[in-house]
Amino acid sequence: xxxxxSLPALSRIAICGGxxxxxxxxxxxxxxxxxxxxEKVGEAALTTVLSNPRAIKECRRYIDMDLNRCFTKALxxxxxxxxxxxxxxxxQELQALLGASSSVQAMDLVIDLHNSTSNxxxxxxxxxxxxxxxxxxxxHIQRNVTVAPVRLILLDTHHADAxxxxxxxxxxxxxxxxxxxxxxxxxxxxxxMKEAVDQTLKWVQCFNTGSVFEGGEVDNAYMLVxxxxxxxxxxxxxxxxxxxxxLQDQDFCHLRPGDPMFLTFSGETVKYEExxxxxxxxxxxGAYYEKSIAFHLxxxxxxxxxxxxxxxx
Amino acid sequence: xxxxxSLPALSRIAICGGxxxxxxxxxxxxxxxxxxxxEKVGEAALTTVLSNPRAIKECRRYIDMDLNRCFTKALxxxxxxxxxxxxxxxxQELQALLGASSSVQAMDLVIDLHNSTSNxxxxxxxxxxxxxxxxxxxxHIQRNVTVAPVRLILLDTHHADAxxxxxxxxxxxxxxxxxxxxxxxxxxxxxxMKEAVDQTLKWVQCFNTGSVFEGGEVDNAYMLVxxxxxxxxxxxxxxxxxxxxxLQDQDFCHLRPGDPMFLTFSGETVKYEExxxxxxxxxxxGAYYEKSIAFHLxxxxxxxxxxxxxxxx
Numbered sequence: 001x002x003x004x005x006s007l008p009a010l011s012r013i014a015i016c017g018g019x020x021x022x023x024x025x026x027x028x029x030x031x032x033x034x035x036x037x038x039e040k041v042g043e044a045a046l047t048t049v050l051s052n053p054r055a056i057k058e059c060r061r062y063i064d065m066d067l068n069r070c071f072t073k074a075l076x077x078x079x080x081x082x083x084x085x086x087x088x089x090x091x092q093e094l095q096a097l098l099g100a101s102s103s104v105q106a107m108d109l110v111i112d113l114h115n116s117t118s119n120x121x122x123x124x125x126x127x128x129x130x131x132x133x134x135x136x137x138x139x140h141i142q143r144n145v146t147v148a149p150v151r152l153i154l155l156d157t158h159h160a161d162a163x164x165x166x167x168x169x170x171x172x173x174x175x176x177x178x179x180x181x182x183x184x185x186x187x188x189x190x191x192x193m194k195e196a197v198d199q200t201l202k203w204v205q206c207f208n209t210g211s212v213f214e215g216g217e218v219d220n221a222y223m224l225v226x227x228x229x230x231x232x233x234x235x236x237x238x239x240x241x242x243x244x245x246x247l248q249d250q251d252f253c254h255l256r257p258g259d260p261m262f263l264t265f266s267g268e269t270v271k272y273e274e275x276x277x278x279x280x281x282x283x284x285x286g287a288y289y290e291k292s293i294a295f296h297l298x299x300x301x302x303x304x305x306x307x308x309x310x311x312x313x
Numbered sequence: 314x315x316x317x318x319s320l321p322a323l324s325r326i327a328i329c330g331g332x333x334x335x336x337x338x339x340x341x342x343x344x345x346x347x348x349x350x351x352e353k354v355g356e357a358a359l360t361t362v363l364s365n366p367r368a369i370k371e372c373r374r375y376i377d378m379d380l381n382r383c384f385t386k387a388l389x390x391x392x393x394x395x396x397x398x399x400x401x402x403x404x405q406e407l408q409a410l411l412g413a414s415s416s417v418q419a420m421d422l423v424i425d426l427h428n429s430t431s432n433x434x435x436x437x438x439x440x441x442x443x444x445x446x447x448x449x450x451x452x453h454i455q456r457n458v459t460v461a462p463v464r465l466i467l468l469d470t471h472h473a474d475a476x477x478x479x480x481x482x483x484x485x486x487x488x489x490x491x492x493x494x495x496x497x498x499x500x501x502x503x504x505x506m507k508e509a510v511d512q513t514l515k516w517v518q519c520f521n522t523g524s525v526f527e528g529g530e531v532d533n534a535y536m537l538v539x540x541x542x543x544x545x546x547x548x549x550x551x552x553x554x555x556x557x558x559x560l561q562d563q564d565f566c567h568l569r570p571g572d573p574m575f576l577t578f579s580g581e582t583v584k585y586e587e588x589x590x591x592x593x594x595x596x597x598x599g600a601y602y603e604k605s606i607a608f609h610l611x612x613x614x615x616x617x618x619x620x621x622x623x624x625x626x
Contacts, residue, residue: 117494181430181494183599187558245500286496
């Protein structure tokens with residue numbers, strides 16, 4: 001049995017949307033919270049942020065570079081020059097607004113809202129070495145959001161090497177909901193994201209008012225192992241095939257040796273040939289073509305989580 | 314009974330992809346035709362074109378303005394200045410390459426390949442006042458492509474007011490296939506487009522070798538009547554609701570008085586309130602947000618088409 005954990009109340013919470021300007025559920029969910037002037041979660045202060053306003057206005061992922069890769073120590077501390085990319089400036093602004101990671105000013109909880117063109121359902125993405133608080137939020141969402149499958153993706157990155165906006169928070173996760181085309185707002189996907197956010201805020205209120213969360217097991221967790229690129233034409237480096245129709249939309253399925261991965265334009269099937277059964281996700285995500293990623297592969301894990309409650313002052 | 318029609322052989326054919334740089338089925342279909350060095354359809358000459366190479370490279374719809382609105386008489390004849398938009402220059406280049414509309418140099422058939430985030434299946438879009446040739450191609454595709462519904466969209470625009478790339482051709486249509494997120498290539502959608510193009514080229518060969526195509530009726534034709542915008546926030550003009558979940562993905566359904574169109578963020582349903590039953594399409598097309606179009610409405614029609622064969626020299 002793991003020892004119970006006590007953590008301080010979550011008194012400052014940030015919800016960010018539009019970190020990628022064409023992922024519209026988060027943009028409109030934040031706008032809706034701002035329209036409602038929602039600034040409290042029980043006693044806790046809620047900050048809502050449109051992370052990349054220029055990209056939102058142009059309905060593009062980013063202007064100069066991916067904002068969600070700009071929260072490294074190096075970029076956050078780099079001097080601003082004339083040719084500093086817009087997103088590096090904006091990351092520094094957001095750090096000033098939300099507080100630097102690991103500082104006393106850091107937000108207690110940062111939730112960053114994203115969409116995917118992949119069939120991701122509701123996916124919480126977080127750093128592996130987080131404390132149990134996020135695992136308890138995940139369990140709560142998994143139990144209470146029933147309109148879509150809920151899963152946890154773990155990044156095996158040391159906090160010192162973190163790069164994403166959410167890493168500014170003392171606790172944090174990225175909420176990824178799909179499938180939705182970038183630049184499109186679908187009612188079904190918007191409502192799933194809203195439900196997941198509402199459940200998170202409900203959990204926060206229970207935690208802050210002293211509820212005890214029993215320990216136990218966390219299932220449907222996937223540790224990112226590696227990324228797989230499309231097959232490519234040697235001559236010009238263009239992709240020479242597409243995600244196989246049997247794999248498309250099957251995010252988090254079992255990928256077993258011999259299973260089809262790609263169908264080339266000349267009609268050949270490219271198969272998965274490794275020994276370990278892994279689980280593909282972010283399959284055919286539109287924004288990852290430029291990163292040479294056709295999908296990620298994860299190892300399915302079950303985690304133990306200790307019981308948790310708020311630390312009294 | 315309508316009189317049979319005779320038309321000259323189709324000896325010069327163009328297939329264009331990437332008129333919108335992030336609509337990937339057409340980009341990769343044209344690249345594949347070029348890789349195969351496919352330059353003939355029977356005896357006819359086939360030209361394949363990547364219409365907007367800069368936008369394709371950046372995986373954006375366009376650089377300065379929508380290329381598929383640049384084929385007006387005014388823009389095609391405007392002098393090129395330093396500040397002429399890239400797409401206006403490119404439209405003039407494409408006119409030089411493919412031949413000016415209504416000139417003897419004009420292509421006999423231009424097919425322009427597009428994708429939509431909407432559930433469009435296979436849609437042929439053409440100008441209403443076209444001669445029967447396109448209607449016969451449509452009937453052939455409808456009969457032979459069975460993996461997706463096939464429909465015809467008619468634009469009631471005089472040829473003199475045409476604005477789209479395909480209008481360069483003596484005969485022409487835009488082939489719209491969806492749903493597919495922009496910036497993503499799906500095997501299923503790619504294969505549907507490939508099948509529709511293959512069937513078109515098959516028909517061309519039959520026509521050019523003297524086959525007689527019986528007249529008859531053309532069904533599932535929709536005349537564009539008008540466009541409907543999203544509900545909007547008066548204060549800032551942002552959209553204040555999304556396409557209603559009951560309407561999303563229901564392209565070409567019946568929209569009857571009282572049917573839901575939008576769901577506002579505050580939870581109200583906006584209903585269709587006109588008397589005429591019409592048919593929505595391009596429902597929630599990502600590229601139309603900037604055009605203030607949530608969907609188009611069309612009137613369903615049945616057309617008569619005379620029998621057709623090639624005119625002997």
